[in-house]
Amino acid sequence: xxxxxxxxxxxxxxxxxxxxxxxxxxxxxxxxxxxxxxxxxxxxxxxxxxxxxxxxxxxxxxxxxxxxxxxxxxxxxxxxxxxxxxxxxxxxxxxxxxxxxxxxxxxxxxxxxxxxxxxxxxxxxxxxxxxxxxxxxxxxxxxxxxxxxxxxxxxxxxxxxxxxxxxxxxxxxxxxxxxxxxxxxxxxxxxxxxxxxxxxxxxxxxxxxxxxxxxxxxxxxxxxxxxxxxxxxxxxxxxxxxxxxxxxxxxxxxxxxxxxxxxxxxxxxxxxxxxxxxxxxxxxxxxxxxxxxxxxxxxxxxxxxxxxxxxxxxxxxxxxxxxxxxxxxxxxxxxxxxxxxxxxxxxxxxxxxxxxxxxxxxxxxxxxxxxxxxxxxxxxxxxxxxxxxxxxxxxx
Numbered sequence: 001x002x003x004x005x006x007x008x009x010x011x012x013x014x015x016x017x018x019x020x021x022x023x024x025x026x027x028x029x030x031x032x033x034x035x036x037x038x039x040x041x042x043x044x045x046x047x048x049x050x051x052x053x054x055x056x057x058x059x060x061x062x063x064x065x066x067x068x069x070x071x072x073x074x075x076x077x078x079x080x081x082x083x084x085x086x087x088x089x090x091x092x093x094x095x096x097x098x099x100x101x102x103x104x105x106x107x108x109x110x111x112x113x114x115x116x117x118x119x120x121x122x123x124x125x126x127x128x129x130x131x132x133x134x135x136x137x138x139x140x141x142x143x144x145x146x147x148x149x150x151x152x153x154x155x156x157x158x159x160x161x162x163x164x165x166x167x168x169x170x171x172x173x174x175x176x177x178x179x180x181x182x183x184x185x186x187x188x189x190x191x192x193x194x195x196x197x198x199x200x201x202x203x204x205x206x207x208x209x210x211x212x213x214x215x216x217x218x219x220x221x222x223x224x225x226x227x228x229x230x231x232x233x234x235x236x237x238x239x240x241x242x243x244x245x246x247x248x249x250x251x252x253x254x255x256x257x258x259x260x261x262x263x264x265x266x267x268x269x270x271x272x273x274x275x276x277x278x279x280x281x282x283x284x285x286x287x288x289x290x291x292x293x294x295x296x297x298x299x300x301x302x303x304x305x306x307x308x309x310x311x312x313x314x315x316x317x318x319x320x321x322x323x324x325x326x327x328x329x330x331x332x333x334x335x336x337x338x339x340x341x342x343x344x345x346x347x348x349x350x351x352x353x354x355x356x357x358x359x360x361x362x363x364x365x366x367x368x369x370x371x372x373x374x375x376x377x378x379x380x381x382x383x384x385x386x387x388x389x390x391x392x393x394x395x396x
Contacts, residue, residue: 012029023272023274038277069099087147106120134153139184307328360373
């Protein structure tokens with residue numbers, strides 16, 4: 001791992017493109033290192049990637065992780081983190097760091113929040129105390145945390161919201177982005193590295209609202225842009241159609257970040273549409289409940305069927321877990337409620353995603369991405385179908 005930030009401006013360049021698709025390979029340069037894209041970011045919600053050490057995260061090949069502004073604001077507090085030298089130093093992560101704006105979290109609290117033009121009043125999920133988030137406070141917190149990439153404070157409308165509600169959220173997201181930029185004008189060098197602001201597109205599953213949102217945020221000429229408001233319950237067909245449309249509306253010379261999307265087939269489709277960055281809690285959350293990801297779909301390793309199964313979690317995986325441990329052993333750990341069980345499952349899942357992204361990058365570089373994506377997606381889909389059939393058979 002590295003031990004210091006670099007006095008290097010943030011930059012993004014496309015280094016290869018796949019014929020017949022919008023898939024591209026690129027390179028993000030940050031003050032905490034260079035990141036090859038397309039990239040998947042492990043989620044470090046409260047200053048940790050759950051169940052594993054940062055040395056283990058680094059060992060998977062991850063060089064960019066996500067921190068959660070809402071949770072870190074509530075505990076331990078951004079002022080404390082700033083006094084400890086910022087989140088990189090506080091948590092011991094030397095790679096690059098992206099922080100979300102807290103927008104999704106405060107809006108997902110539903111009956112615990114109240115939205116006004118000034119911001120959002122909400123109750124803490126920890127103790128019920130009242131708090132208020134504004135675009136200005138979100139910028140203050142993220143700057144205090146010291147992230148490399150700072151996300152704008154936006155309003156994410158829930159799937160199923162009326163068109164009028166989604167329209168209002170788009171308009172407010174644009175106005176709030178202007179307020180974020182007034183505090184933090186897109187780029188700023190602090191403490192030896194540059195922090196940059198990404199705008200977020202909203203619009204739900206409404207094509208015209210997405211077009212308007214894209215036009216409004218792109219006009220602000222920011223270093224990068226995110227596609228928000230998807231993977232919130234909409235049908236897969238809508239997710240993919242809106243991802244393809246949204247990516248096509250964003251500048252080709254800026255990184256495009258699809259927020260919260262994590263299933264492998266959805267990532268493959270989004271890369272085809274020109275997306276560069278991904279994050280999701282799926283690999284760590286599933287691992288803690290005994291589910292791992294393989295090229296042939298999900299595997300519930302804690303199931304009784306694996307009690308005497310000597311196979312590795314994924315026979316095609318070269319990660320340290322698959323090289324050393326059997327499904328039977330890892331199932332035993334879950335049955336015994338040993339903490340090592342979730343740790344090994346998480347480590348495997350993180351490797352799975354980094355290996356997937358490395359395969360995607362190589363396929364783009366070698367101009368064979370369409371065939372690669374079809375094969376990987378078909379294998380995953382077939383495995384998921386077989387898994388579902390097994391579950392239904394056991395229930396009979």
